[in-house]
Amino acid sequence: MTGGELCASCGAEVGRTRDGLCPECWYSAPERPKPVRDRFEKLRALEAAGYEPFAYGFEVTDSLRGARERHQAQSTGAPDEEMRVRVAGRILSLRDLGGSAFAHLGDRDGRLQVYFKRNVLSERDAALLDLLDLGDWIGVSGALFTTRTGELTVRVEELVLLAKTLRPLPLGKEEVTGDGERVVHGGFSDRESRYRQRYADLAVNPEVRRMFALRTRIVSGLRAFLDARGFLEVETPILQPLYGGAAARPFTTHHHALDTRLYLRIADELYLKRLLVGNLERVYEIGKDFRNESIDRTHNPEFTMLELYQALADYRTMMELTEEMVTTVLGEACGTLRLSWEGREVDLTPPWRRVPYRELVLEEAGVDIASASDGELRRAAREAGREDAASLSRPALVDALFSAKVEPGLVAPTIVYDYPIEMSPFAKPKRGDPTLAERFEVVVGGHELVNAFSELNDPVDQWRRFAEQAARREAGDEEAQGFDEDYLRALEYGLPPTGGLGMGVDRLVMLAAGQDAIREVILYPILRPGEEA
RNA sequence: GCGCCGCUAGCUCAACUGGCAGAGCAACGGACUCUUAAUCCGUAGGUUCUAGGUUCGAUUCCUAGGCGGCGCACCA
Numbered sequence: 001m002t003g004g005e006l007c008a009s010c011g012a013e014v015g016r017t018r019d020g021l022c023p024e025c026w027y028s029a030p031e032r033p034k035p036v037r038d039r040f041e042k043l044r045a046l047e048a049a050g051y052e053p054f055a056y057g058f059e060v061t062d063s064l065r066g067a068r069e070r071h072q073a074q075s076t077g078a079p080d081e082e083m084r085v086r087v088a089g090r091i092l093s094l095r096d097l098g099g100s101a102f103a104h105l106g107d108r109d110g111r112l113q114v115y116f117k118r119n120v121l122s123e124r125d126a127a128l129l130d131l132l133d134l135g136d137w138i139g140v141s142g143a144l145f146t147t148r149t150g151e152l153t154v155r156v157e158e159l160v161l162l163a164k165t166l167r168p169l170p171l172g173k174e175e176v177t178g179d180g181e182r183v184v185h186g187g188f189s190d191r192e193s194r195y196r197q198r199y200a201d202l203a204v205n206p207e208v209r210r211m212f213a214l215r216t217r218i219v220s221g222l223r224a225f226l227d228a229r230g231f232l233e234v235e236t237p238i239l240q241p242l243y244g245g246a247a248a249r250p251f252t253t254h255h256h257a258l259d260t261r262l263y264l265r266i267a268d269e270l271y272l273k274r275l276l277v278g279n280l281e282r283v284y285e286i287g288k289d290f291r292n293e294s295i296d297r298t299h300n301p302e303f304t305m306l307e308l309y310q311a312l313a314d315y316r317t318m319m320e321l322t323e324e325m326v327t328t329v330l331g332e333a334c335g336t337l338r339l340s341w342e343g344r345e346v347d348l349t350p351p352w353r354r355v356p357y358r359e360l361v362l363e364e365a366g367v368d369i370a371s372a373s374d375g376e377l378r379r380a381a382r383e384a385g386r387e388d389a390a391s392l393s394r395p396a397l398v399d400a401l402f403s404a405k406v407e408p409g410l411v412a413p414t415i416v417y418d419y420p421i422e423m424s425p426f427a428k429p430k431r432g433d434p435t436l437a438e439r440f441e442v443v444v445g446g447h448e449l450v451n452a453f454s455e456l457n458d459p460v461d462q463w464r465r466f467a468e469q470a471a472r473r474e475a476g477d478e479e480a481q482g483f484d485e486d487y488l489r490a491l492e493y494g495l496p497p498t499g500g501l502g503m504g505v506d507r508l509v510m511l512a513a514g515q516d517a518i519r520e521v522i523l524y525p526i527l528r529p530g531e532e533a
Numbered sequence: 534g535c536g537c538c539g540c541u542a543g544c545u546c547a548a549c550u551g552g553c554a555g556a557g558c559a560a561c562g563g564a565c566u567c568u569u570a571a572u573c574c575g576u577a578g579g580u581u582c583u584a585g586g587u588u589c590g591a592u593u594c595c596u597a598g599g600c601g602g603c604g605c606a607c608c609a
C-alpha cells in the first residue's frame with residue numbers, strides 16, 4: 001500500500017493517473033482518437049502473441065542512405081544483383097496489396113523502399129506485418145533489387161519490430177512528380193504545433209532535420225576555424241552576481257545556500273576579457289545568453305552567442321577575422337556564398353564593403369551626426385517615424401536614425417565602423433578622434449550579425465565609463481551597466497591590447513538556411529505553456 | 534505593451550447574409566502478390582479554444598479570457 005491513485009474506471013492502483021485513469025484505461029478510453037485506441041489494441045495483441053514491441057537494439061549493415069550509396073558504388077548495371085542489407089527506420093508509408101506490401105522506411109537522412117512478400121516471410125513475420133502502423137520503427141533484412149518502376153527496394157526476408165507507436169505521426173503524403181521534385185500533401189505545417197512538438201516536426205519533416213544538421217555544421221565549423229588559429233574554447237559562468245557586457249534586462253534567480261541574488265548572463269564579455277588578463281591570449285566561447293526582452297521573429301530570450309577575444313589585436317584585425325571566419329564557415333556548410341534571405345539575394349563573397357557609421361547616416365538620413373544640433377537630430381528622427389523623439393537622448397536619436405534609415409537597406413554584408421563613443425562603454429576611443437569608438441558591426445540582409453571593437457583596456461577610462469553607466473542606471477535605465485569593481489581590478493593587472501567580437505549564431509544560421517524566423521533555427525524556442533495533448 | 538488576423542476530426546483544410554458540421558489523408562472492415570499522393574467497396578471518427586451573452590436557433594454575431602501568427606514598439 002503506497003497510497004497511489006486509483007483508476008476511476010477499473011480501480012487499479014497506479015502511482016499517478018492521467019485524467020483519473022490507469023494506462024490501460026486511458027489508452028482505451030473513448031476520448032482518445034480512434035487511431036490511438038487501435039494502436040494500443042495492437043500493442044496488446046503484439047504482447048499476447050509474444051512479440052517484443054519495444055526492442056533493445058538492432059544491428060544494421062547500412063543506414064538507408066548508406067545502402068543506396070553502397071548499391072550504387074557496387075552496381076555494374078546488371079539487373080537483380082544480390083546485395084544483402086540489414087536496415088532500420090520508421091515506416092513512412094505503407095501500401096498493402098494483400099499478398100504483398102510496399103513501405104518506405106525513413107531514418108535520419110535517408111529513405112528506402114522495402115517490399116514484403118507474404119510467401120517469402122515466415123508465418124510469424126507475416127502476422128507481424130498486420131500489426132504494423134505508420135510511424136513504427138522496424139528493422140528488416142533482405143536483398144536489394146530494383147522494382148519494375150525503377151526504385152531501389154529491399155526484398156524483406158526478416159522483419160523485426162523495434163518500437164511500436166501509440167500515436168499517429170502527422171505524416172503527409174509524398175509525391176514525386178515527373179520532374180523528380182518532391183511534393184508533400186497534407187503534412188505538418190502549423191508553426192505552433194511544430195514548435196511545441198518538435199519531435200514530431202523532426203520525425204515528419206526531413207527538411208527540418210536538414211536545417212538543424214546545417215546548424216550543427218556551422219557551429220562545428222566555427223570551432224574548427226578558431227581552434228586552428230590557436231583560440232582556446234572556454235566556459236564562463238552563466239549565473240553571475242552582476243550582469244554586464246551588453247544592454248539588456250536580465251533574468252534573475254536566487255541561490256538558496258548562498259542566499260544571494262544571481263543573474264543569468266546577458267553576455268560573456270567581461271569574464272572572457274578577464275581571461276586575457278590571465279594570459280590566455282586567445283579565447284572564445286559559444287554559449288547561451290539570456291535577455292529578458294520581448295520575443296519576435298528575430299529574438300528569442302535565450303540565444304546562442306559566439307564571443308572571441310584576441311590579444312595584441314585591434315578592431316581592424318577583427319574585421320579581417322570576421323570576414324574570413326564567416327565566409328569560410330558558411331562556404332563549407334552551405335557550399336556557396338550566394339545566399340537568399342527574406343526574399344533578397346545576399347552575396348557574402350569578400351571583400352565586404354567597409355563604411356564609417358557617420359557616412360552612412362549622412363547618406364541615408366541626410367544628417368551629419370558630427371555637426372548636427374540636437375534639434376536637427378530630433379527632427380530627423382521624427383521624420384524617420386520616431387514619435388518619441390522628443391524624449392530621446394542624443395545617442396539614442398542617432399541610433400534610432402541608424403536603425404530606421406540605414407540598417408534595413410544594408411543587404412550585402414557591410415562593415416559599419418567608428419561608432420559614437422557614448423554607445424560603446426567597452427570600446428577604446430578611436431585613435432585621433434575621441435568622440436568615436438573603435439567599434440564595428442557587420443550588417444547583412446538588414447540585420448546586425450556581428451559587433452566588435454578594440455577592447456578598452458585602460459582601467460581609469462573604464463572606471464569613468466562605468467560611472468556614466470551607473471548614473472544612467474540611477475536615472476532609471478535598467479539596461480545600463482553595473483559598476484563592476486572586480487572587472488576594474490582585473491584591468492588594473494593589465495589587459496593587453498585586444499580585439500574582440502560577438503556574433504549571433506542563431507542569426508548566422510538563419511542567414512545560411514534562408515530562414516525568416518529565429519524559432520526555425522532553435523530546436524525548442526520559448527513558448528507560453530500550452531494545453532496538454 | 535499596442536494593432537490586425539487566426540483557432541473546426543489525429544493531420545491539412547471547407548461550411549454564403551445565423552438554419553441538421555463536411556472533404557482529403559490517417560484509422561477500422563473487405564478485395565488485390567511490383568505499389569509509390571496505390572486503387573476499389575464499406576464503416577467509424579467532433580466539448581467547432583474556454584466562459585458568458587444575444588437569438589426559436591451560434592462554428593458564424595457580441596463581451597471577456599487563453600494560445601498562436603503577422604506587424605509596430607522594445608531589443609545601444
